[in-house]
Amino acid sequence: MKPPVTEVGMIGWMKANLFNGWFNSILTLVVLYLLWLSVPPLINWALIDSYWFSTSDQCKAGNGACWSVITANIRFILFGFYPHDLQWRPLLAIVILITLLIYSQNRNHWKKYLFYTWLIGLFSMGLLLKGGLFGLEEVESNKWGGLPLTLLLSVFGLTAAYPVGVMLALGRQSKMPVIKSFSVVYIELIRGVPLISLLFMSSVVFPLFLPEGVSINNILRAQVAIILFTAAYIAEVVRGGLQGVGRGQYEAADSLGLNYFQTMRLVILPQALKIVIPPSVSILISAFKDTSLVVIIALYDLLKTTQTTLSDPKWMGFSAEAYIFVALIYFVCCFFMSNYSRRLERELDTSL
Amino acid sequence: MNTSAPEKIPFLRDPAKLAILYQILTLAGVGLLSYYLVNNTLSNLERQSISTGFSFLEREAAFEIGESLIQYSAADSYGRALVVGFLNTLIVSFIGIILTILLGTFLGIARLSSNWLLVKLSAIYIEFFQDIPVLLQLFFWYAFFYEILPSPREALNPISGLFLCNRGLAIGIPHWHQAFLYMIIAFVVSMIAVFFLRKWAAKRQAASGKIFPTFKVSLALLIGLPFFTWWLTGAPMEMNVPELSGFNFKGGINVSPEFAALLLGLVLYTAAFVAEVVRAGIQSVGKGQTEAAKSIGLKPGQVLNLVILPQALRVIVPPLTSQMLNLTKNSSLAVAIGFPDFVSVAGTTINQTGQAIEGVALIMIVYLVFSLSTSAVMNWYNKKVALVER
Numbered sequence: 154m155k156p157p158v159t160e161v162g163m164i165g166w167m168k169a170n171l172f173n174g175w176f177n178s179i180l181t182l183v184v185l186y187l188l189w190l191s192v193p194p195l196i197n198w199a200l201i202d203s204y205w206f207s208t209s210d211q212c213k214a215g216n217g218a219c220w221s222v223i224t225a226n227i228r229f230i231l232f233g234f235y236p237h238d239l240q241w242r243p244l245l246a247i248v249i250l251i252t253l254l255i256y257s258q259n260r261n262h263w264k265k266y267l268f269y270t271w272l273i274g275l276f277s278m279g280l281l282l283k284g285g286l287f288g289l290e291e292v293e294s295n296k297w298g299g300l301p302l303t304l305l306l307s308v309f310g311l312t313a314a315y316p317v318g319v320m321l322a323l324g325r326q327s328k329m330p331v332i333k334s335f336s337v338v339y340i341e342l343i344r345g346v347p348l349i350s351l352l353f354m355s356s357v358v359f360p361l362f363l364p365e366g367v368s369i370n371n372i373l374r375a376q377v378a379i380i381l382f383t384a385a386y387i388a389e390v391v392r393g394g395l396q397g398v399g400r401g402q403y404e405a406a407d408s409l410g411l412n413y414f415q416t417m418r419l420v421i422l423p424q425a426l427k428i429v430i431p432p433s434v435s436i437l438i439s440a441f442k443d444t445s446l447v448v449i450i451a452l453y454d455l456l457k458t459t460q461t462t463l464s465d466p467k468w469m470g471f472s473a474e475a476y477i478f479v480a481l482i483y484f485v486c487c488f489f490m491s492n493y494s495r496r497l498e499r500e501l502d503t504s505l
Numbered sequence: 506m507n508t509s510a511p512e513k514i515p516f517l518r519d520p521a522k523l524a525i526l527y528q529i530l531t532l533a534g535v536g537l538l539s540y541y542l543v544n545n546t547l548s549n550l551e552r553q554s555i556s557t558g559f560s561f562l563e564r565e566a567a568f569e570i571g572e573s574l575i576q577y578s579a580a581d582s583y584g585r586a587l588v589v590g591f592l593n594t595l596i597v598s599f600i601g602i603i604l605t606i607l608l609g610t611f612l613g614i615a616r617l618s619s620n621w622l623l624v625k626l627s628a629i630y631i632e633f634f635q636d637i638p639v640l641l642q643l644f645f646w647y648a649f650f651y652e653i654l655p656s657p658r659e660a661l662n663p664i665s666g667l668f669l670c671n672r673g674l675a676i677g678i679p680h681w682h683q684a685f686l687y688m689i690i691a692f693v694v695s696m697i698a699v700f701f702l703r704k705w706a707a708k709r710q711a712a713s714g715k716i717f718p719t720f721k722v723s724l725a726l727l728i729g730l731p732f733f734t735w736w737l738t739g740a741p742m743e744m745n746v747p748e749l750s751g752f753n754f755k756g757g758i759n760v761s762p763e764f765a766a767l768l769l770g771l772v773l774y775t776a777a778f779v780a781e782v783v784r785a786g787i788q789s790v791g792k793g794q795t796e797a798a799k800s801i802g803l804k805p806g807q808v809l810n811l812v813i814l815p816q817a818l819r820v821i822v823p824p825l826t827s828q829m830l831n832l833t834k835n836s837s838l839a840v841a842i843g844f845p846d847f848v849s850v851a852g853t854t855i856n857q858t859g860q861a862i863e864g865v866a867l868i869m870i871v872y873l874v875f876s877l878s879t880s881a882v883m884n885w886y887n888k889k890v891a892l893v894e895r
Binding site: 329346353363365 | 520524528531532548618620621622636639641648649837838840841848862865869873876
């Protein structure tokens with residue numbers, strides 16, 4: 154005998170998931186009504202009435218979304234003040250980075266050579282941006298901007314912060330009071346203050362620290378602030394990993410006669426760092442989002458180039474469209490990273 | 506057979522001695538570095554003839570602040586300006602935290618509901634708002650107020666007494682009346698009464714096993730007593746509704762676009778994280794707990810109150826506090842949209858006086874005090890709710 158039509162197929166699914174009980178039925182109807190009120194006008198605005206390759210006057214005359222603000226200024230938004238005919242270089246750098254990231258996703262590729270590939274990759278990205286070698290024209294760092302700057306700050310920030318964070322975590326676990334207290338004070342201090350205060354520090358206080366006549370460019374200063382900030386968060390994540398390694402591992406290493414550094418390098422850290430891979434990806438995500446704060450100290454990252462475009466009288470008033478575009482870029486990047494971190498968590502979970 | 510004296514361990518292989526050596530090296534390193542930095546700083550300050558110290562706090566600030574909870578004018582001191590900024594940070598964080606907890610809890614529960622539509626919508630919300638930098642969201646809402654909303658003349662009026670326009674948000678409130686003071690007093694009195702009632706009820710239950718309907722009685726007290734006072738004092742009903750006069754609204758509460766955008770951005774962003782925290786907390790309580798509680802005859806309200814919530818809260822509260830701290834720290838982004846919070850006022854002060862070190866130090870101290878006091882309260886709470894294990 155077949156089950157009744159109300160229990161299987163589309164109707165059965167709807168009954169089980171949308172209309173189970175009077176409360177859920179009312180809820181479904183209310184939500185559907187709200188969606189009906191909001192979605193069609195939004196689609197109308199964003200897709201049907203919209204302008205994609207028009208002039209700003211045409212946009213101002215119509216009442217749809219003006220995506221032309223993006224298409225007309227895409228090169229400035231993505232690359233900032235980087236010389237116009239050299240913009241293939243940052244583009245190539247981004248392509249290298251994305252290729253490396255996609256290649257590293259597969260855990261079968263996690264071997265020693267991947268580490269060296271990354272070193273070469275990062276170096277060539279830096280070289281492409283900066284130039285000055287192999288016949289590449291040199292581009293001053295104050296002309297760097299847009300998406301490459303955002304990626305540069307977050308990728309280099311995390312790469313440099315990781316070793317610092319691991320050292321801080323080891324320091325915090327150490328039995329030596331002086332080293333332990335320095336680490337604890339540093340970690341708690343940094344985690345207690347907003348990133349913006351460190352960026353302020355890098356832009357107004359740091360120059361005072363340097364001897365007369367020495368100056369460091371402001372991208373590097375912001376980068377240092379981001380590294381110092383991220384390191385404290387990595388330290389806490391790594392500490393969680395260190396605590397997850399059982400006592401027996403330390404004792405076994407001791408009984409083999411390994412000294413502290415050998416114990417850490419050969420026994421503890423390989424296990425601890427494996428545990429903390431997924432939370433490290435979360436830190437990469439927040440570091441990536443946090444780089445947008447450099448707007449406040451007037452670096453031309455993706456957000457700042459967008460704002461600059463919007464301050465052009467021709468394109469004034471189309472902030473919503475421009476910000477939605479930038480939000481989509483951030484969203485796509487973060488969404489892939491967080492999906493990846495969830496997948497890793499599942500794959501690395503060897504417990505039952 | 507004579508036992509030889511224990512073999513002498515070479516210096517470089519004795520962990521105890523090495524530890525001392527490492528610590529001395531670290532101390533020396535940090536000491537030298539700070540000496541070098543302080544030395545450079547002092548000579549730089551001298552060259553730029555900037556005086557050190559906090560005496561600048563008493564000088565006249567000479568800049569206006571758009572919004573202030575206390576009386577402030579440009580003739581006041583930098584110290585007072587900073588207090589204004591500090592209060593603005595406090596108020597935005599306080600309101601933000603309350604709204605975030607409400608919205609986040611709602612989203613977290615919606616994420617677990619049995620309604621497919623609601624689950625998907627809240628999942629989309631959570632993923633979307635978590636993945637966009639909060640600063641970008643602030644800019645978006647700021648632009649929303651200034652570019653998309655109409656001028657005061659054509660202000661949106663979704664519900665009576667509430668106006669939305671590019672000058673911000675205006676909400677109608679009741680006219681000030683003596684009765685409200687009495688209502689606040691009545692509320693405080695009923696809170697004290699509830700406190701003693703709970704103590705008494707717990708004692709009675711421990712002694713006799715009889716359960717007193719504490720929750721219903723407390724609710725009745727907390728709502729009833731102020732309401733009764735309001736009725737006794739003549740039930741004042743007059744509303745102070747905002748009205749258009751000139752270019753802006755007068756009367757009621759006026760919220761500036763900066764404040765509204767900041768609050769909106771922070772709440773929508775942080776609520777996505779709070780929702781995940783709430784979801785994880787609720788999921789952490791096993792199904793067996795609910796079933797066991799039902800099987801010993803507890804009512805649904807009691808199951809939630811006595812079994813589920815105490816266990817879920819133990820998981821929820823620590824990450825929730827860190828989200829609240831994040832919200833407070835993120836409120837410093839106000840500087841980017843021109844809301845005069847503490848960081849913004851301190852930034853202006855640094856620009857005007859050149860006292861960069863003192864200014865940044867003040868910012869750090871204020872936020873450190875927030876964080877450290879919160880974590881102190883948290884540790885106390887954690888100790889209180891921790892599982893008692895033998």
